Amino acid sequence: MAQANLSVDQASALIGLVYDSALEPSQWQSLTERLGALCPGHVAAVVTFEDTRWVSSHVPTLPDDAQGDLIRDLTDEVHAGTVEQPNDLNDALFSRQPLALGTLYATHRIFSDAEFRSFEGYKSTMAPIGAGHWTGAHFSIAEGRRAAIMLVENDFDLAPKDRDLSANLIALIASHMIRAARFARALGMARDAAKTYSGFIDAIALPMLVLSKDRHFQMANSLGQRMLDAGQLLHLDSAERVSLAYPEAEKMFVKAITAAEEDRGPHAIQVDAEDATIALCVCPYRPALAFASDVDRKMFEGQHLFVVLVGARPVGAISLKLIQDAFGLTQREAEVCRGLLKGAKPSELAVDMDKSEKTIRNQIQSVHMKVGVKSTRDLTDVLSVFRSVGAMYATPGGETSK
The missing domain is CATH 3.30.450.80 (Transcription factor LuxR-like, autoinducer-binding domain)
Incomplete structure (x- = not known):
């Protein structure tokens, strides 16, 4: 440089x-x-x-x-x-x-x-x-x-x-x-959210991105930023536009943004990843701009912005890539995490993964630390939020990539 x-x-x-x-x-x-x-x-x-x-x-x-x-x-x-x-x-x-x-x-x-x-x-x-x-x-x-x-x-x-x-x-x-x-934009959004929702948006364990109608990335919460940095499910293209790692779902993504702009309501799509289905919800977002800088006011007044929430279907497995990207887990930690969500005990995971129980317990401790919980029950509660995207916005016959 x-x-x-x-x-x-x-x-x-x-x-x-x-x-x-x-x-x-x-x-x-x-x-x-x-x-x-x-x-x-x-x-x-x-x-x-x-x-x-x-x-x-x-x-x-x-x-x-x-x-x-x-x-x-x-x-x-x-x-x-x-x-x-x-x-x-x-x-x-x-x-x-x-x-x-x-x-x-x-x-x-x-x-x-x-x-x-x-x-x-x-x-x-x-x-x-x-x-x-x-x-x-x-x-x-x-x-x-x-x-x-x-x-x-x-x-x-x-x-x-x-x-x-x-x-x-x-x-x-x-x-x-x-x-x-x-960063300044995200901080302003967090202040606005804290004033309105007592910090609910920052506390919720759900990856969230904010983008413009043409998919130019504007800001993200910490989980959303971590997903972009990992790039397994979502990434920024050369023009700084948010894109899906699955080309067959790209048209659905664009269609959901267009629909959300037209009716000002939420629209969801489901993307079939290798190991599980990922749910994305696109919602119109109009920032209050109460904490925005003069430059951002000029940039965003009257603009159509959209929040993209990333989660899972109400039932079925949660994608390992989703868990891994959102919390910065290793692949092995993500596998342990998903095993815990299925109700497996550390001794059972040790047998399934051909590892010692001590190694599994160390990985569980690492998962708890990275997710920010103290028990497997708390972990289950946190990750249940991912299913809220599919549960809240899934529609019969909704679009799913194949």
């Missing part, structure tokens, strides 16, 4: 600042201030877009002069939607370098200076405020909206511009901003 011409300690401190800044009351304030200080002649900003239209900018410090007044006036007009924004610059940009989460964009590498300044998009919204070439990366994308961290050259500032430094800095922090934004 590039260290952005910084020492290892400086690079580590900058990465740490990304995560701290994501949780600030004025999100990204400290980070953008630091980036601006590291790159003389640049303005650091977090910018949100809808399709190719600039929606808002979050700039920590503006020049205390005529340029600052110009930027404030233009920003106010953009927020009010009264500025004409030609699409030619963004259309050309994304035709040459497709839109992707975390990808580095540097306009000076994509366009010649003459071509860049010939675009109507540059002339109408950038040139009047002294905004020149920029380097940036998107850290959030959802249903046509996107948020990016950008270092914009200030053409009114005659200081030399270190373009390699700005590119290295953005490359260094881009992936961390994606993670930090998701």
Whole structure:
């Protein structure tokens, strides 16, 4: 990884600042201030877009002069939607370098200076405020909206511009901003849930993901994140969209999201894994945004988001992969766990698995610790929640992948 011409300690401190800044009351304030200080002649900003239209900018410090007044006036007009924004610059940009989460964009590498300044998009919204070439990366994308961290050259500032430094800095922090934004979003959701449900959502042992209509991943609880990291049942594709590990179920998944959007109700599908059937429920989710940052409000106000709950059918075996991914168990621990759920005793499991009873008891203790319970009875109660997905939302004749 590039260290952005910084020492290892400086690079580590900058990465740490990304995560701290994501949780600030004025999100990204400290980070953008630091980036601006590291790159003389640049303005650091977090910018949100809808399709190719600039929606808002979050700039920590503006020049205390005529340029600052110009930027404030233009920003106010953009927020009010009264500025004409030609699409030619963004259309050309994304035709040459497709839109992707975390990808580095540097306009000076994509366009010649003459071509860049010939675009109507540059002339109408950038040139009047002294905004020149920029380097940036998107850290959030959802249903046509996107948020990016950008270092914009200030053409009114005659200081030399270190373009390699700005590119290295953005490359260094881009992936961390994606993670930090998701973490801050999940924390806000947990606070909202705690206020409404006294922490019920966080306490429930059920993997949960939140995604946009186009399946772009937005956040997850700890069990859901662990499942994505394991990647056996659910994973993120190259475009950061949530996908199933079973291609035959992908169309059903998309169909369930579309149906949930249309009738604003829950829709379930069942996926036949190798050893058991997995149940997924898709429910509309509209965050209150009470704890959301200004950037997330711009991203998600009026958006259709969906919660995906992962569980099992009301009867039958629970998938080993589901148990393994959700709680971070080894394959052997998952097998012991499922044996306990069937009512097997440690001595019986030892015979079935050709292991000593002491080994089995050690594995049981490890399962209890990872799941967060103290007894097999508690373990059964926790895992019974997985069956609630199938029991609550299963419908006669519902879709099942084969």
